[in-house]
Amino acid sequence: MRRVVVTGLGQVSALGVGCDRFWRRLIAGESGLRAMERLPAAGLRNALAGEVPAGEWAQQEPSALPSARGFAACAAAEAAATAGLSLTAWPGAVVYATNFGGQHEWFERTPAPDSLSALDFHAPATAVGAPGMAVTLSNACSSGTHALGHAADLVRLGFSDVALVCGFDELGLFCLSGLSILHTITTDTIRPFDRKRSGTVFGEGAAALVVEEADHARARGAEPLAEVLGYGVNNNAFHMTAPDHGGEGMVQVIRRALQQAELPPDRVGHVNAHATGTEYHDPAEAAALLTVLGDHGRHIPVSAIKGATGHAMGAAGAIEAVACVLALRQQVVPPTLNLDEPDPGCALDHVMGTARDAHFEVALSVSAGLGGNNAAVLLGRA
Amino acid sequence: MARIEVVVTGLGVVSPIGLGYAEFAESLAYGVTGLGPWSGDPERLVGELHGFEVNDWLIAEKTYLDRASELALAATRLCCLDAGLEALPMPEERRGVVLGSAYGCAATMAAYGGRVKQRGTRFATPVLFSHAFANTPASLVAIDYRLKGYHATVTSGAASGELALVTAIGALAAGHADLILAGGVEGLVPQGGPACSGDPDNYDPFDAAVHPSGEGAAVLLLETPASAAAREAAPRCRLTLSDSAAGADLVVLPRAGSSLVSDTVPVCAPSGLYGDALGASGALAMAASVAAITQAVVPPVRGGGGALADRREPMAQAMQAVAVAAPGGLWLTVTPA
Numbered sequence: 001m002r003r004v005v006v007t008g009l010g011q012v013s014a015l016g017v018g019c020d021r022f023w024r025r026l027i028a029g030e031s032g033l034r035a036m037e038r039l040p041a042a043g044l045r046n047a048l049a050g051e052v053p054a055g056e057w058a059q060q061e062p063s064a065l066p067s068a069r070g071f072a073a074c075a076a077a078e079a080a081a082t083a084g085l086s087l088t089a090w091p092g093a094v095v096y097a098t099n100f101g102g103q104h105e106w107f108e109r110t111p112a113p114d115s116l117s118a119l120d121f122h123a124p125a126t127a128v129g130a131p132g133m134a135v136t137l138s139n140a141c142s143s144g145t146h147a148l149g150h151a152a153d154l155v156r157l158g159f160s161d162v163a164l165v166c167g168f169d170e171l172g173l174f175c176l177s178g179l180s181i182l183h184t185i186t187t188d189t190i191r192p193f194d195r196k197r198s199g200t201v202f203g204e205g206a207a208a209l210v211v212e213e214a215d216h217a218r219a220r221g222a223e224p225l226a227e228v229l230g231y232g233v234n235n236n237a238f239h240m241t242a243p244d245h246g247g248e249g250m251v252q253v254i255r256r257a258l259q260q261a262e263l264p265p266d267r268v269g270h271v272n273a274h275a276t277g278t279e280y281h282d283p284a285e286a287a288a289l290l291t292v293l294g295d296h297g298r299h300i301p302v303s304a305i306k307g308a309t310g311h312a313m314g315a316a317g318a319i320e321a322v323a324c325v326l327a328l329r330q331q332v333v334p335p336t337l338n339l340d341e342p343d344p345g346c347a348l349d350h351v352m353g354t355a356r357d358a359h360f361e362v363a364l365s366v367s368a369g370l371g372g373n374n375a376a377v378l379l380g381r382a
Numbered sequence: 383m384a385r386i387e388v389v390v391t392g393l394g395v396v397s398p399i400g401l402g403y404a405e406f407a408e409s410l411a412y413g414v415t416g417l418g419p420w421s422g423d424p425e426r427l428v429g430e431l432h433g434f435e436v437n438d439w440l441i442a443e444k445t446y447l448d449r450a451s452e453l454a455l456a457a458t459r460l461c462c463l464d465a466g467l468e469a470l471p472m473p474e475e476r477r478g479v480v481l482g483s484a485y486g487c488a489a490t491m492a493a494y495g496g497r498v499k500q501r502g503t504r505f506a507t508p509v510l511f512s513h514a515f516a517n518t519p520a521s522l523v524a525i526d527y528r529l530k531g532y533h534a535t536v537t538s539g540a541a542s543g544e545l546a547l548v549t550a551i552g553a554l555a556a557g558h559a560d561l562i563l564a565g566g567v568e569g570l571v572p573q574g575g576p577a578c579s580g581d582p583d584n585y586d587p588f589d590a591a592v593h594p595s596g597e598g599a600a601v602l603l604l605e606t607p608a609s610a611a612a613r614e615a616a617p618r619c620r621l622t623l624s625d626s627a628a629g630a631d632l633v634v635l636p637r638a639g640s641s642l643v644s645d646t647v648p649v650c651a652p653s654g655l656y657g658d659a660l661g662a663s664g665a666l667a668m669a670a671s672v673a674a675i676t677q678a679v680v681p682p683v684r685g686g687g688g689a690l691a692d693r694r695e696p697m698a699q700a701m702q703a704v705a706v707a708a709p710g711g712l713w714l715t716v717t718p719a
Contacts, residue, residue, distance in 0.1 A: 043503030093710065101516065101537065107495050116571065119491060120484055121516050121537035133710025135545050138486070138516035138537045146534065150549065153556045158384040159710075174495050177503035178511030232558070235524040235533040237474065240512045252475050252530065256558065370512065371521030373533060 004152040005224035005382060007217050008085070008164075008210030010078025011322050012071045013309045014050030014203045017060045018078060023326045026334045027355040031308050033189065033201055036171070038066065044176055045185045050203025050310020051171060068102065068170035069127035071206035071315070076128045076166045079208035084222055085162065090130035092162035093154050097137050097147035098124065099314035099369065104172025130164060139233065140369025141274075143167060144207065144317025149231025149257075149377050151211050161216040167318030168206035175313065176202065182241060184278060190311070191338040192275035192304035193282050193346040200276040203310020207318035209325070224382035226325040229263065229362065232256025236372035243280035247288030250366060253376040254292045257364070261378045266296045268378070269360025270333050271348075272320045274367050275304030276311055277338075285366060286346035301358050302348040303327075307337030317367040321377060324363040328381045333358045385624040386555040389610045389617035389719065392465025392603030394457040394565075395669050398429040398596060398656045402460050407673035409655065411696045413682035416656045417582035417594055420570070427578045427585070429596030429657025430570060442526050446509050448487035449569030449597070453662075454519035457599035458527060458563055465603050470527060471561065471613050478532030478559040479523050480550040481601075482542030482566040483661035486516035486535075489569060519567055532559040536661075540637060542566055543600070543664025544708035550604055551623045551714075560609035565601035566665035586684050587638030587654035596657020600665035602672075617719040619672055627713040630705035632674055636667040650674075650683050664706065671704040671716040 011018070014032025015025045025032070032050050041047035057066045064070045080087045101121030109115035117123060122136045139146050144167030151163040169175075179185050179202060186199030217224055232253035236244040244250075258265060271289060275282050290297045305323055312319055327333050335351050342350055360381075367375045395402060398416025399409035409416070420428040436447065439456035447455070458479075462470065470477055485491075494510035512518070517535040524533055532553045536546040543566025550564035578594040587593065602621075610617055627633065627647075635651040637658050652670040653663055674681060680697040705715045 098537075099515070103491065103495070106491075107499060110492075110495065110499065119488055120539055121486065122484070122539045133545075133712070134538060135549060136537045137549075138535045139533060140515060140517050150534075150552075153552055157386070157552055157555055159552070159712075173498060173503055177498045177506035178494070178508070178514075180503065181506040181508050181511065233533055234475070234478070234531055235521060235529060237524045237528050237530045239525065240518070240521055241508075249530070260557065369517075371515060371517045372524065373517065373521070 002156050003214040004155045004211050004228045005214045005217050006209050006226045006228060006325055007212045007222040007224060008079035008083025009225060009322050009325060010075040011207040011319055012052055012074050013205035013312060013319055014052060015309055016053055016056050017074065019322060026305060026308055026323060027332055029335045029337060029354055031337055033310055039171060039173060045180045045187050048189060048201050049171055052205055068124040068168050072124055072166050072168035073127040075206035075208040076164060079210050083210035087130050090132050090164060092132060092160035094130050094132055094134040094164045095147045095151040096125040096134065097143035097167035097314050097318060099138060099140050099143055099169050100175050103174045104170045107172055107174040124168060128166060139373040140371050141313050141316055142367040142369040142373040142375040143314040145365060145367035145375035145377050146233045148209060148318065148321050149233060152228035155211055155213050162212045164208060164210055165318060166206060166208040167315040169204055169313040169315045171202060171204040189338055190277040190307050192277045192307060192336050193342055193350055194339050195341045195343045197277040197282060199278050200311045203312040205312045205319060206315050207322045209321060226328050226382050227380040229378040229380045230257045230261030231377040233375040238372055240371055243284060245280060245284055247284035249374040250285055250288035250368065251291050253374045254288065257376045257378045265293045267362050268293060268364045269300055270327060270358060270363045271300060271302040272324050272363060272365040273302055273304045275306060283343065283345040286348055298347060299349055301333045301351045301356055303334045303351045304336040305334055317375060320365045324365050324379045328363055328379060331357060331359055385622060386551050387620055387622045388551055388554050388604045389607050390602050390619050390621050390672060391605050391610050391615045391617050392461045393669055393672060394461025394464055394601045396453050396457045397598040397666060398431055401434065403464050403669060406669060407677060410652055410670055410673050410681045411677055411679045415582045417585060425579055427580055427582060427594045428570060429594060431597060446513055448490040448513050450483055450487050450567050451519045451522050453569060453599035454481055454523055454567040457565060457601040458523050461563060461601040461603050474528045474530040476531050476560040477529050478562045479520050479529045480534040480546045480562055480564040481520040482536040482546030483568055484539050484542050485571055486537060487514050487518050488571050490514040532562060540660045540663060541709050542661035544636060547664065547668060547714055548623060548708050548712060554604060554606050561603060561605040563601050564604050565599060566662040567599035568597055568660045568662040570595055570597040585654060587651040593638045594657040596659035598656060598659045598662045598666055600662060600669045602668060619675060619719050620717045622715045624713055625711050627705040627715060630703045630715060631701035632680055632704045634667045634671045634704060634706050636663040636706060648680055650681050652681060654684055667706045668714060671706055675701050675704045675716050675718060
């Protein structure tokens with residue numbers, strides 16, 4: 001079986017533009033959450049969100065307002081550059097991930113007759129400008145993790161020697177109004193795994209990863225940053241919006257990822273949790289981790305980074321995969337912000353307060369989304 | 383490049399030329415058109431479903447459904463019936479669903495977004511919001527049919543249907559599932575689509591400047607050969623994903639207006655009978671390919687169909703392979719079981 005490595009990384013999020021800045025701020029325990037500047041908060045449960053910082057974006061892209069199109073293009077360009085490849089002459093497949101696609105753009109432009117084209121979920125991805133086979137996956141907020149796993153499969157199965165993964169989403173009143181009325185959004189702040197958690201805070205951005213067949217990367221002298229070992233994706237097949245309390249769907253995707261990676265559970269050395277800070281999700285995820293990892297799961301560092309980035313929806317899984325790759329390289333795991341008093345129902349080895357040095361070879365990243373979607377991916381140290 | 387073979391053990395079609403695979407295949411063979419004036423604007427020529435009642439095809443109660451979800455659930459039910467399955471094979475974790483759609487639940491998105499835009503965020507409606515996601519149709523199919531395994535919604539514009547099939551075949555090859563309900567779905571887009579008019583009998587899918595919109599869904603039950611053999615299911619046909627259409631007796635175009643016309647291999651554009659159903663078109667073309675090979679009939683061709691151009695009558699011909707092009711130089715080729 002062909003091995004798949006990561007050779008390029010790029011990201012745009014509430015923590016800023018570029019992977020270096022992202023990692024520095026993440027490890028320093030800084031948060032990008034603040035009162036929204038671009039969008040009016042009237043009628044929403046919370047003004048707090050993880051907007052891409054306007055000033056930093058203006059510096060990066062002086063001619064373009066912050067948008068899903070811009071975020072995707074910016075992250076993809078950084079990933080391609082670090083991989084030493086050209087986006088305009090992209091040599092392989094592209095797998096995009098989004099939850100809301102161009103809905104914000106459509107919402108702003110409707111009822112203009114030409115606004116309909118923005119409702120094509122693939123529309124923002126066209127800004128990336130990469131030729132070749134492009135698949136856009138939309139499995140709600142698990143899309144980014146699914147896209148990474150799917151891209152690795154395309155390489156593993158021989159469809160492509162190189163593939164670009166790009167998860168993107170943009171904050172807008174279309175999504176925030178719905179997530180607010182569903183009470184997914186907290187009136188406080190996001191507190192992953194905390195006893196006082198009361199909901200999530202949304203964010204935006206994009207993250208891109210270049211995945212590549214290991215020998216192909218070696219032959220062209222590209223540095224492998226991590227290895228994509230396996231993934232799983234599924235559906236709870238239970239309810240559109242109600243949570244799966246037992247976390248059985250998450251149990252199955254983690255098991256499937258381990259099965260594809262041909263790894264025993266005790267090889268997992270770090271978890272980047274989905275941990276949205278909602279009442280029901282976090283204990284279900286903790287239970288799923290302990291079900292699969294057993295007692296070992298209580299002794300490996302678990303980070304939840306949405307207190308820093310916000311929940312970036314279709315981009316979240318890709319952003320968190322970037323965090324896993326950087327954690328594997330640096331052997332440092334980021335802190336879970338706003339976690340002061342862990343819920344006894346979420347009894348894991350939480351990385352509280354500050355980043356922690358860790359020695360591990362395999363990281364697990366978990367995602368979930370509305371409609372009962374789940375995904376998990378395993379990344380290994382290169 | 384990998385060459386992956388799976389088997390097709392069921393087919394469900396909801397289209398303007400027939401409800402169910404048998405009706406669809408018969409209309410296709412005889413060139414029966416489903417194009418006509420749109421109920422929302424009689425000046426526009428579209429492929430619209432008439433006489434479709436979603437209640438006939440639901441296996442669980444619903445409070446609300448977008449048009450795309452209705453079509454997906456009906457095509458899934460028809461696929462299970464075609465496969466002779468009242469209950470899908472176990473275990474639930476090894477069966478999945480992959481659906482493609484360009485616009486997803488566009489009508490509900492427009493209804494939800496329009497309400498919020500006009501009246502403000504406090505007037506957001508939870509039920510409309512949760513039914514406006516691109517993945518809503520696939521999630522509803524998973525819920526009703528207990529598909530707890532591999533799951534994907536592909537939203538790659540008009541190529542979503544072909545890419546959904548490619549994604550599902552890849553997932554089967556990678557061992558993520560034993561069987562996957564895979565296909566495409568598209569409702570008529572509420573705000574319009576191209577303004578096509580005229581006589582449906584004179585519409586030439588190879589030559590027209592504007593093509594009529596269509597709606598519909600097609601769902602195929604794809605299985606690994608081992609899965610079908612284990613439950614002693616008789617496949618309708620085999621389906622191969624590869625980078626070549628060598629040996630194909632017929633090429634089926636998912637959409638009109640394609641430049642893919644050959645002087646050596648007959649090319650047909652069945653969407654000339656039911657319109658451009660965008661994200662459903664690739665799966666409908668796949669169903670048309672299965673129909674052609676199993677019925678041994680080359681469907682009628684109107685206009686520039688290459689080697690067999692402008693042939694208005696069906697032609698009996700045994701075929702060994704019928705191919706549909708997918709993005710990235712990939713081909714989905716149907717061969718006899």
